[in-house]
Amino acid sequence: MKQRSMKVLGLLAIWLLAAGIMALAQPRSGGRLVWGLYEEPPTLDPVGSTLAVQHMINDHIFEHLCVFDNEGRLQPHLAESWTVSPDGLIWDVKLKKGITFHNGKPVTAADWVYSLNRTREIGPRSGFYEPVDEYIALDDYTLRIKLKRPFPRILEILTLPDAYVVDKETVETMGDRFGVEPPLNGTGPYELKEWVRGEYILLERVDTYNHGPKWRTNQGPAYVQEVQFRILHEDSTRMFELIQGDVDITPFVPFSLYHLAEKAPNIELVERVRNMTYHLAMNAKHEPLNDPMVRWAIAMAIDREPIVKVALKGHGQPAYILCSPSQLGFPHDSYEEVKAYYPPTDPERARMYLKAAGWEDVDGDGVLEKDGKELRLSLWAQTGAEWPLMAQIIQDQLAKVGIATEIISIETGTFYGALAKQGKHDLALGMSGYPFALDFEPFQHHTRSIGGSNYSFYDYELAPTIDRLLDIAQVLPTEDERYGALAEALKFIGMASVYVPIAWPVYPLAWKKDRVGGVDQVIKHAFQTQVDSIPLDCLEYYIKKK
Amino acid sequence: MFWAFPTIFIIATIVFFLMRVVPGDPALLIAGPFATPEQVEKLRVQFGLDRPLIHQYAAWLWGLIRGDWGKSFQTRSPVLPLLAERFPKTLQLTAVGLLISLAMGIPLGIMAATRTHTAVDYISTAIAVFGISMPMFWLALVLQLIFSVILGWFPLSGSGKGLWTPDNLWHLVLPAFSLGLPYAAQYLRFTRSTLLEVLGQDYIKVARSKGLSERRVVYLHALRNALIPIVTLLGLRLPWMIGGAVVIETIYAWPGMGSFVVRAIYNRDFHVVEGFMVFLAALVVFTNIAVDLLYALINPTIRYD
DSSP, rough: HHHHHHHHHHHHHHHHHHHHHHHHHSSOOOEEEEEESSSSOOOOTTSSSHHHHHHHHHHHHHOOSSETTTSSSSSSSSEEEEEEOSSSOOEEEEEOOTBBBBBBOOOOOHHHHHHOOOOOOOOTTTGGGGGGEEEEEEEEEEEEEESOOOOOHHHHTTTSSTTTOHHHHHHHHHGGGGGGOOOOOOSSSSEEEEEEEEEEEEEETTTTOOOOTSSOOSSSSOSSSSEEEEEEOHHHHHHHHHHHHHHHHEOOOOOHHHHHHHTTTTTEEEEEEEEEEEEEOOOOSSTTTHHHHHHHHHHHHOOOHHHHIIIIITTTOOOOOOSSSSSOOOOOHHHHHHHTTTTTHHHHHHHHHHHTOOBOOOOSSSSSSEETTTOEEEEESSSHHHHHHHHHHHHHHHHHOOEEEEEEEEEEHHHHHHHHOOOSSSSSEEEOOOHHHHHHHHHHOGGGBBBHHHHHHHSTHHHHHHHHHHHHHHHSSSHHHHHHHHHHHHHHHHHTEEEEEEEEEEEEEEETTTESSHHHHHOSSSOOOSSOOOOOOOTTTTESOO | OOHHHHHHHHHHHHHHHHHHHHSHHHHHHHOOOTTHHHHHHHHHHTTTSSOOOOHHHHOOOOOHHHHHOOOOTOOOOOHHHHHHHHHHHHHHHHHHEEEEEEEHHHHHHHHHTTTTTSHHHHHHHHHHHHHSSOOOHHHHHHHHIIIIIIIIOSSOOOSSSSSSSHHHHHHHHHHHHHHHHHHHHHHHHHHHHHHHHHTHHHHHHHHHHHHHOHHHHIIIIHHHHHHHHHHHHHHHHHHHHHHHHHHHHHHOOOSSSHHHHHHHHHOHHHHHHHHHHHHOOOOOOHHHHHHHHHHHHHHHTTTOO
């Protein structure tokens, strides 16, 4: 009898322990999550800016027709389904019923027409929506998208950070104040509660939210009651606030402060490759960079390992193709094949190529000459952070094959504008990227982007082929076909060698692991949303202790 | 007084044209690096940057007079409320910083001047040299490290709830000292040298020969005259302090105008920068008028016809 009682008691104890552990592992509702942000968005009006921090906050408040799931597949969100006409010009999108703005007003197709037209007319990304001819509300829950030409990626494009649904009445009532003070009246899991300019932005949970994406562990409402975004421009202040516990989570911890995060108790720091690529751009309009032999020689002279080790303090990965593994469209299956088309690091061959192009060190001063002219190039770089060091390493590597460079430092705010408009550079160190490789590659490499984001000015030799492949990649009917064409374009981009891939930077995220839960779920999201890999899946995180 | 408004007008004009000369297109910065030339042009039209420069200037100036200081390109909302909502905290930080600098600098300067070549003089000189030579951002970081991170006495950043509330004042301590201490050192040296000069003058000797106490001589007769150059320095240093507040505001995440305007400069947010400069110019002009009036108060023999 006594033995039986002991057994029962033992089982009860095990059951209680298991229940306790399960209760502890369950996300808790309530509390305040404090983000430390390096920058303050100028506005939260979706059409206000292209800043990543703005999108990071807006994604808590507003929602899209479609979103990407953990595997990077497009899934309906506020849309329910869609049909496409045989000619690919008419897209009829059925909207989910029962979705309301925060003030309780139902979201209808008319709201989408207003919002998407507003985005197209005054948004900074209006060019993306160029294939759209017209948005029409067929009835309350059917949105028709009429296209000028077949564009199978239209719903993908409508996940851009300004293509949210907004309430016309709120926008018009608030006027100039829309986006800078509450209410924003979106449809997402949070609403703007307070914005103390320069100090913090406070969001409050919408308790009635109930339409989180199916693949999320939580479909809503969000676990965290309040999310506060504190504006802490100074990196060390942000880091100290995290260590002291007044900030729970912060992105973009500078490398120089990693040691503080690593020494502090209960801080988890992870790095993810960003959807960006550092590159060395060559101005193909300038002699001798119009000679492919010289361009290949320059690319072969670049050794990426020391650049990552020294300039990025090891926090990055050498890049061998002009597409980041974090971009949607990266050729994961054919990576080695694509990479083979890019010049490998080989200084000896670089010298041979330069010799074959007629460049020799006649006077023995270490700088090559041709027709009495020395091989001297300007190397433009931005001021601050890793850029000067990166430029110096490249300068040294090029000097070893006989190319002399003069580093010209330009303030970041004017750097890309100066490259595109003035075109005075020979070489330029830049960094660029975008979540969708299908959009990014034309921006950087298509001849129609010359004078804008293509500062190589390369419009001959392989350029027409690259243009054609990039154009085809936009309109092919299936994703596999589109990515296949993109991979082909990447090969030709490698062969043209007007942009040399240097490194893939990382995105560091640090958080208090004893306070914040669910971040693991957030960062495993394969396609890290539209912005620069900032985790936005606000339905998942929760506060472990209040 | 008459020149106050023409001065502000000239400064506003210079700033307007200077911002247009500085390289960098605000539309390009907002559109991002991957915008097409058409997208950028669309934004330029929206912002009115496609119009002839003289038209832009005339429209801006006319707006300025009517109290419409234009819209921020970044927030798309009017500039004046944006600046006005940040101004109280910048003013608070600058005012308290100034008060600290005066409260520490002038008494220590008097002590150093009245006890020349004593330990008090040498110590205060050493403090002054240290205060003048150390960079303000370094002092701010050191104070933050010692009093917030290590000792935990004061908050690390932010401005607390409200304005002039106990929480707000608690948050203000470190930023205000970081801003005020370097200026305290300047006032200390300046007070010492000015007072020493005055104390050597004949009318001070006469006052002493009449048997007045040293305290009366220093505080009633000497200090009054020594204050005139100090007040001049105060007028000159005020705009410098607002400049210094930019650094302090960034380090302590103090929500003032400084960090906001720095971002505006980087983003070529013309109207915000222009508005801030007009504001600053007005502040300098009216501070100098106030200083001139203070002269007359300190020394009644000074008159303005």
